[in-house]
């Protein structure tokens with residue numbers, strides 16, 4: 001298949017970057033370049049912002065039912081081409097096509113439909129004063145907003161940002177990751193077919209420090225919604241603060257999965273615990289990369305857990321039988337292999353995996369790593385403190401509830417914890433004590449799009465999802481009427 005050139009979507013038209021410079025897009029499963037993406041500059045961003053500014057008044061004053069209709073139309077178009085999107089997402093990111101078909105693309109469709117419905121159902125607050133006045137809150141769109149998304153769940157997270165931004169009446173300048181730009185580019189094409197007015201949704205492809213930075217810096221961008229690394233989140237916050245821009249930052253995690261001796265360790269629950277560590281090659285900020293197990297069941301649990309991890313099949317993402325595919329890039333593969341080497345240096349015992357894999361055939365040169373489980377490292381080690389973002393899980397024993405809370409909270413991150421217990425009182429107690437934005441009890445990644453989504457500490461600032469996202473993308477105005 002000849003390699004293709006992706007385009008920017010600016011002012012309702014597919015355009016090449018002003019400087020005509022392009023980035024190579026690799027297929028992680030083979031290491032081969034299969035597409036080229038615009039290496040856009042500040043000039044492309046500026047053109048997108050100007051178009052978004054022009055479109056803003058019309059889009060903001062359009063009835064929300066009409067905005068919702070267009071967003072639903074886009075969802076229908078994505079759904080109609082689900083297979084094509086899933087194949088492209090898999091090729092671009094290395095994830096199994098089965099996962100993209102089951103999770104990524106359906107969730108992208110749900111994101112669009114959810115916020116199309118949410119904006120119609122959204123109501124405004126009012127506060128009556130006994131002294132004879134009534135207040136109500138108007139929520140106005142911010143104007144032009146920036147949405148910057150990462151490579152691990154490309155279309156899933158891209159739509160998670162643009163859907164609430166558009167539904168609440170903002171015009172958007174969005175940038176997907178330069179590592180996985182393909183599905184956002186296809187979505188951009190479909191937005192033209194759906195009938196979005198020019199300038200409402202602009203997609204500028206390119207690198208973080210250039211294109212991304214230009215979006216964050218642009219004075220006409222009123223807010224930035226970002227998902228990605230903690231380091232980049234800090235840089236975005238530093239750029240945005242002097243301009244008093246709103247920021248929503250969804251950053252890294254070092255999440256605990258906590259298994260008590262009284263947990264229901266059915267096959268189904270064990271499968272979920274394994275999935276929480278290794279889904280999407282461990283490249284999800286919510287993955288339970290620290291597996292805390294009560295000491296009284298440590299040995300028996302470890303045996304059953306390892307048997308299941310051993311059964312995971314790593315291979316060609318195109319094969320329906322592959323549970324894990326390739327890591328997203330050579331650079332990320334090197335980072336994860338470096339983390340495994342560091343764990344060895346710290347005295348960790350590799351129970352399983354710990355090495356790269358070379359599937360035969362077309363994937364021989366791909367960036368595959370065997371699911372890896374490491375034992376024997378205290379919580380304070382770098383391995384247990386740094387986000388690895390790969391198929392690597394550490395096992396950590398704990399004595400009792402207080403010990404589990406101390407170890408779980410003993411990290412600079414605070415995104416998501418999962419807790420496995422049949423003791424309901426313990427579940428409530430720990431739910432209140434765990435310093436994480438999300439606590440899953442006897443489940444993992446069970447998502448209700450109405451709930452607040454985000455983390456504490458270095459995992460970010462603000463919440464996405466449901467009304468939280470609509471609040472972020474709007475400015476409240478208090479109207480007070482005396483009668």
Ligand SMILES: NC(=O)C1=CN([C@@H]2O[C@H](COP(=O)(O)OP(=O)(O)OC[C@H]3O[C@@H](n4cnc5c(N)ncnc54)[C@H](O)[C@@H]3O)[C@@H](O)[C@H]2O)C=CC1
Nearest residue numbers: 149150176177207208209212213228229232251252285389
């Ligand atoms: N929490 C999460 O969901 C994610 C965490 N990560 C973590 O980050 C590590 C590095 O991965 P990267 O791809 O380098 O993540 P990154 O945070 O640099 O990239 C995420 C997005 O931000 C953009 N970006 C980068 N620098 C920017 C800047 N100065 N201004 C504006 N936008 C900018 C990128 O182009 C991309 O679209 C991973 O190993 C992983 O640990 C990566 C992706 C997602």
Ligand SMILES: O=C(O)/C=C/C=C(\O)C(=O)O
Nearest residue numbers: 152227250284285286447
């Ligand atoms: O909204 C979700 O269900 C998942 C979000 C995941 C991330 O933000 C991530 O992995 O970066």
